[in-house]
Amino acid sequence: MLLLLAAASGACKRPEEPKGSLLSQVEAGLSARDAKLTSYHLVGSTREGAQEQAFEFFYRAPNRMRGVLLGARAFSYDGKSLFELVPGEKKLVVYENKLPPQKSAQYLTAVFTPFAPEGFRAPLLATKGMSAERLPDARGPEAVRMRQESGSGEDHLASALTLRWPALDFLSRTLTMSKAVEIRMDQERCEEALKLCVPTQVTSLTDGQPTAVTTLSKVELNVPLPADDFTLAPPEGYAVEHHELVESGSVAP
Secondary structure, three states, X not given: OHHHHHHHHOOOOOOOOOOOHXXXXXXXXXXXXXXXXXXXXXXXXXXXXXXXXXXXXXXEOOOEEEXXXXXXXXXXXXXXXXXXXXXXXXXXXXXXXXXXXXXXXXXXXXXXXXOOXXXXXXXXXXXXXXXXXXXXXXXXXXXXXXXXXXXXXXXXXXXXXXXXXXOOOEEEEEEEOOOEEEEEEEEXXXXXXXXXXXXXXXXXXXXXXXXXXXXXXXXXXXXXXXXXXHOOOOOOOOEEEEEEEOOOOOOOO
């Protein structure tokens, strides 16, 4: 089978890449890809069973984000403070961010994950214990897969991130512990000018069974978004609360 594949492509077997070289290429490629997306505006919804939640998301580099759960609440980050607007309680909560950079990135990723499907934000890659390999993929036609494992027995944890090579478009992410959780790209939109593709529909699965589907009805890339739009002011009649995000005992929204 390998000989047939080599003959069909008209190429000999690719020399094995030095250990660490491919990961370095992925990291550099993701930084370059991230630099192409200076801003974007997304409108979509996530369906879980009979429930569906509409949302809107705005991103402007560097590190400005605003997500709105329509009819519920909104979060915004202006590079210094995280804002939480709670219409049901008529209050605006302002969290001054004093977290170190890596923990700040992890925290903000957790807050804004419901608004930005995989494939838009740059993935947070582990610095240790990660391996990478290139492999054929029908959606590729070639992909790169990063793997990481830790623990043993009941504590064994395995994760994998698969990206199209060399554009590094998102294809899937899996996390296996007691159950296998997968996030899979089902539909995408490709931008020839940017030489990249972004998902327009992703499906979450647990042990192979779909649990949630996120569909984007609008995707606008590199659109003008004023920086001031990410600093929220309280609407009339809203109370304002002030807190801090700190490394020990971070205050969560």
